[in-house]
Amino acid sequence: MKKIAVLPGDGIGPEIVAEAVKVLEALDLPLQLDWADVGGKAYETSGHPLPPATLKLALDADAVLFGAVGDWKYDKLERSLRPEQAILGLRKALGLFANFRPAICYEQLTHASSLKPELVAGLDILLIRELTGDIYFGQPRGRRTAVDGHFPGADEAFDTMRYSRPEIERIAHVAFQAAQKRSKRLTSVDKANVLETSQFWKDIVIEVHKSYPDVELDHMYVDNAAMQLVKAPKKFDVVVTGNMFGDILSDEAAMLTGSIGMLPSASLDANNKGLYEPSHGSAPDIAGRGIANPLATILSAAMMLKFSLNQLDAAARIEAAVESVLAQGLRTADIWSEGTSKVSTIEMGDAVVKAI
Amino acid sequence: MKKIAVLPGDGIGPEIVAEAVKVLEALDLPLQLDWADVGGKAYETSGHPLPPATLKLALDADAVLFGAVGDWKYDKLERSLRPEQAILGLRKALGLFANFRPAICYEQLTHASSLKPELVAGLDILLIRELTGDIYFGQPRGRRTAVDGHFPGADEAFDTMRYSRPEIERIAHVAFQAAQKRSKRLTSVDKANVLETSQFWKDIVIEVHKSYPDVELDHMYVDNAAMQLVKAPKKFDVVVTGNMFGDILSDEAAMLTGSIGMLPSASLDANNKGLYEPSHGSAPDIAGRGIANPLATILSAAMMLKFSLNQLDAAARIEAAVESVLAQGLRTADIWSEGTSKVSTIEMGDAVVKAI
Numbered sequence A, B: 001m002k003k004i005a006v007l008p009g010d011g012i013g014p015e016i017v018a019e020a021v022k023v024l025e026a027l028d029l030p031l032q033l034d035w036a037d038v039g040g041k042a043y044e045t046s047g048h049p050l051p052p053a054t055l056k057l058a059l060d061a062d063a064v065l066f067g068a069v070g071d072w073k074y075d076k077l078e079r080s081l082r083p084e085q086a087i088l089g090l091r092k093a094l095g096l097f098a099n100f101r102p103a104i105c106y107e108q109l110t111h112a113s114s115l116k117p118e119l120v121a122g123l124d125i126l127l128i129r130e131l132t133g134d135i136y137f138g139q140p141r142g143r144r145t146a147v148d149g150h151f152p153g154a155d156e157a158f159d160t161m162r163y164s165r166p167e168i169e170r171i172a173h174v175a176f177q178a179a180q181k182r183s184k185r186l187t188s189v190d191k192a193n194v195l196e197t198s199q200f201w202k203d204i205v206i207e208v209h210k211s212y213p214d215v216e217l218d219h220m221y222v223d224n225a226a227m228q229l230v231k232a233p234k235k236f237d238v239v240v241t242g243n244m245f246g247d248i249l250s251d252e253a254a255m256l257t258g259s260i261g262m263l264p265s266a267s268l269d270a271n272n273k274g275l276y277e278p279s280h281g282s283a284p285d286i287a288g289r290g291i292a293n294p295l296a297t298i299l300s301a302a303m304m305l306k307f308s309l310n311q312l313d314a315a316a317r318i319e320a321a322v323e324s325v326l327a328q329g330l331r332t333a334d335i336w337s338e339g340t341s342k343v344s345t346i347e348m349g350d351a352v353v354k355a356i
């Protein structure tokens, strides 16, 4: 019996997670599902976005199925109480350092991309973002009196970007191994022409490369990567980068596909325990209307079965079922187009269950 | 007599700057042009990418016309000697804190964009990037022994992101004033949900907003901005952001237009002295072949006349001449398409002169 912590969160989170759970239950696997509040919902029920009980459930579980957190109504809370602290807290406490962000353009949805179809048809990028280091968690940070810069003596705010050798080594190994399983090409993105942290990152990625001579490695500056993703996204295969640049580039890459409502993600620790969540956010503007696309969350459940629970067959069945509902022409509002059938969140979940 | 420091630099720099100079000379203005080496070229002639003589020329000038720096052949040099240190050094020494990066989609070139024409036709974004603060110059930076993070005791590299109050105030004023001259809408981009520096940035932008009640201000996280630029670029008008995020987003926005070879840029100090350069790089792969597009550099010269030399008529004449050569169907290789006439760098420069 494997334990799954189910954390639906805010906005459309509960609706889309319910469909993923329905799909998991249809597979009749030895799973024990335990629910808890997280994000704004948890703040409302227990005064903190990541209450101790929720954290304990996640720590004790074999995997976490996560919906989404955040809503404008929490914007006025002090930072430590805002919903997104839950996701940062979970990443840190669970040591989820390897974030897998596929950017896949589904054949039937190519037209939904902002880009010309020939540039995105068949797009399949795997962006691997380091998730527990960098400027997200670096110390010191806060307010101080400026010592350098153009206005010494003025008030300033500061943060620390940082990466240690073992942190870079372990994400580099994850990335090279992922590249070995795909096209054997890896692009490491940094800003080594400006940042000490990036130069260190680049040096260590080059060292780790020695253990993976079958993988072709190249390096790209982050500004250039942001451009090349727009210009010729299909030139990328596996991309590895730090937490901050990965935040920006993984979202840019996801949006290129035109169907971010389809994209799952996995955040793994060193033992393949992971947190699985859709790449999109909590979309409070459409919450409760039954129109959100549950497929990214359903595909996140498939990733969970594959990466954390070693249920490769079950994962493949979900993926095939999703392909099948798309082939049947079923579409939630976000991916709907002329000639396809518009379905609700629940109808989409039901269709996936039926296809399984 | 106004003094212009002309710094052609590396790669295609000399070719494109020569055309801009030709255009300036055709206008018969009271300008004194003085040349100096910069970047890799300067390293080769004097052992440093920004030799004292070049820096002095730039400091003494009323404006700097800059080509581009960088070539793969300098990749092995230690960081402080690499070509890009010249541009960082000039920004810092001249106090060029306000970088104007227009992302304009020219009517005749809309087809060259990766994006569907309806998404970019008429696109006209002005991205304002702070250019002398942030993690680019923050101290301390370097190597140390990790104190926090997952591997205390390990070697790590680090950098400091920082902004002081007056640095944020002055760029905010520049941005609000630019917005007042356009659609009166300003988007400030930050990562205030994670970074102390960003929260400070956001707070101060909100304060400065009080002096510009006619401007509508909104805030966007950098990851979302990277997405919205792809999804609906025309929703943006004036955007202001820090040095690091601005580096990434300004290049992404430029690439959306499909004709980065057309986009000028200005980097201004507090007194409208500025450095003007094309948004694209030194393109060493096509250097010396006479095929580079000089229009971004020619339009940078127009920005120079407008912002630093108060020669509004002359600037308008250049802009009109560029419109005219495009209308004539003249295209360098990067923007060429079926049915237009392919011209060389020099032919394009000549055509602009003729149109003036």
Ligand SMILES: CC(C)[C@H](C(=O)O)[C@@H](O)C(=O)O
Binding pocket: A084, A087, A088, A247, B193, B194, B223
């Ligand atoms: C909510 C926020 C803290 C988070 C991040 O920046 O990592 C989000 O953007 C993401 O990418 O998961």
Ligand SMILES: CC(C)[C@H](C(=O)O)[C@@H](O)C(=O)O
Binding pocket: A193, A194, A223, B084, B087, B088, B247
């Ligand atoms: C060359 C590099 C240091 C520079 C930067 O990052 O600012 C460049 O990318 C730019 O945007 O002008």
